[in-house]
Amino acid sequence: MTEHSGQDAGQEAGDGLRVLLADDHPVVREGLCAILESADGITVVGQAGSGEEAVALAARLNPDIVLLDLRMGDMDGVAATGHILRQCPGCKVVIVTTYESDADILRAVEAGAAGYLLKGSTRAELVSAVRGAARGETVLTPSLAGKLVRARTVDAPPLSERECEVLRLVSQGLTNAEIGRKLFIGEATVKTHLLRAYRKLDVTDRTAAAITAFERGLL
Template identity: 50%
Template sequence: MTETPIRILIADDHPIVRDGFRGMFATEPHCEVIAEAANGAEAVAMAQALHPDVILMDLRMPVMGGVEAIRELARKGAAARVLVITTYDTDQDVRPAIEAGATGYLLKDTGRDELLRAVRAAARGEAVLSPAVANRMMSQLRAPREQLSDRELEILKLIADGASNKEAAKQLFLSEATVKTHLLRLYAKLGVNDRAAAVATGFRRGLLDLEQR
């Protein structure tokens, strides 16, 4: 009995990358590249029209990025499994992609055999993570977290929304000095030195809602 090929859609804004993936799958009898997209919007439209089994999705593309495309595919009820393949492995890239609905997350230095195994696993609905990404996520889960107080969390949310110390003080009916004291305490608990790092860590640890971005 002949195995039905896994139908693949490649979404990447670099033609040379798409060509490389297409060439890789050309010699694999159990995989078939059915289309290529240069951005997330094209990927969503092609997925609806062609119903691929697996989408190889880059993250940073013009018109519509990968995370937004993954969300849109989920919203439209697309059955395709999305396998993110990118050069970016920061927490700010990995977590939104997984939360949006990606089945897997690989880096572009992934070897041919590993990529083929990942595509087959994704087609079966199995989660796939590159070793570097998996190790990063495990480290986060194991890292001790000191709890922020309710007031510190309120201030963190306000600075995530762009509020200055003065604006935060006014909204919370506190003095600026008190707000600054709370900020210094939450910096120490989060292990950061400034507002931007505090906000980034807040999103990464789930203390802030991604919708606030």
């Protein structure tokens, strides 16, 4: 585990982005560090060789961005992502890995990762991803975008035709009562359809349900 002192790191970074790297291969960490340190406005404030070390360092340094390897011995990147985001809710985590299966990508994004990059990404893609994640964007290696959409669609239980109708009207800003009148059903029935859609989409409110269904191509 390596780190700059908190004071020195803050002085070096100025108003730029403070990045923590975590990978169990030192040569990979050194390569990522060299790329990021050569970019304007980005400072690597710490390096970790395991998921547990990444969690501990993130709590201590509170970086803006954490770049995490997916497969590490003691704690994988998905588990580390959850711990880091609970400790540092303002931090953004980007997974950097050689693995590109649909399931791995979906697990990472559902854990809260802001992005998923392959280790074969170019210097420009890596720097752009760090800056994009800091702006609140979801960053993916271009070839992986389709995999994420497929994984979300395959794993999601299908919505019924009526649930889709209700969510379309939610997306138009209609209240439950207005939806009921439009579909000639009771308001309680509208609520039942929404609750079923929430469970299928793994969300907790109507806005999130409409957005998620739209993102998955269901509406």
